[in-house]
Amino acid sequence: MIDERAACLPVPFFRRDAIQVARGLLGALLVSRCGGRRTVGRIVEVEAYLGAVDPASHAYQYRHHAQNEALYGAAGSWYVYLSYGMHWCANLVAGRPGEGAAILLRALEPMAGLPAMRRRRGVTHERLLCAGPGRLTQALGISRTLDRRPMRTSLVHVVRDGRIRPGEIVVGPRIGITRAADWPLRFTLRNSPWLSRAAGKT
């Protein structure tokens, strides 16, 4: 087995333009060792939030606070926040220092550790194990303890696995938000059956 901590995407990968980072994350593996269980999913859906210039970004909506401090941390570190008081959402900080940009992980294809995923999620159809930002964090055991942590020192890593051709990526409007929802910053793998919602649907 490969050393996933050593193989995880390097910091320079995340220092590029947030849109390039978002596209580059598609097809990569998200490997979690949270709770002593190894769970793995292939990233099939992400959204970019561009920071202070993006009305939908927490960097734009909220003052600089402990809550969103992670957005101003090093590229490649985690930003994990509580959504609707119930669900953890996991982002990777991207772009230049102070920009406040991050990539939200929205859906995975379950690859390994499915029994642990089912246990954490409750009895659920496989199709819905990781199809949504709150679902995938629950399935992989991700919570606030990851927040502000550089990926390399965390229990959750992103590992490149093969290459995605540009033609395999579908771009569309972001989901579940009101401000600047139509900005084309949602990226999905074409025809993936594991998306939170089908591409093109609002």
Place this chain on the structure above:
DNA sequence: GCGCCGATTGGCT
């Protein structure tokens, strides 16, 4: 201090 709203989800009509 109080009410409103949100990068969501699951259950019920």
Place this chain on the structure above:
DNA sequence: GCCAATCGGCGCC
């Protein structure tokens, strides 16, 4: 398709 659950920030009193 509708709506409750649940909580932290923000705006306003």
